[in-house]
Amino acid sequence: MNGDKNEERKKLGRTPKAEPRIHRHVFRLTDRENAKLLSLFEISGMDNKAKFIAARLFEKEIRTINIDKGTIDFYMRLTTFYAQFRSIGVNYNQLVKLLYRHFSEKKAAAYLYKLEKQTAEMASLFQKILQLSQEFEEKFIKK
Incomplete structure (x- = not known):
């Protein structure tokens, strides 16, 4: 024991x-x-x-990592923005289905025309956002 x-x-x-x-x-x-x-x-x-x-x-390789908080913040906000964009797409599909289900075809078409104008404005805004994000990436990230 x-x-x-x-x-x-x-x-x-x-x-x-x-x-x-x-x-x-x-x-x-x-x-x-x-x-x-x-x-x-x-x-x-x-x-x-x-x-x-x-x-x-002993001359080992020393890696240096520079963390740019502005870039990280930019990517985080861009990611949340993308998630919001996806949810807008889901809501858009649901709205179109509801319009055709609850209204006459003529009235639904009138509402869809208004929605289409807003969608066109949103698409141009997203193009500007895409252009700005590409410029940001070229200027600040790819160094």
């Missing part, structure tokens, strides 16, 4: 790493060098300075 308890105790705790980092190095920087190191560290997006410095020393 005592042997079983000892075996259970051995299994507890953190599993040992295959290559533990046990060697420590200290170096000093001037204010200017430190500012440059910190700016490079922030640009890299890494979450650990030690890993960043080791990657720089």
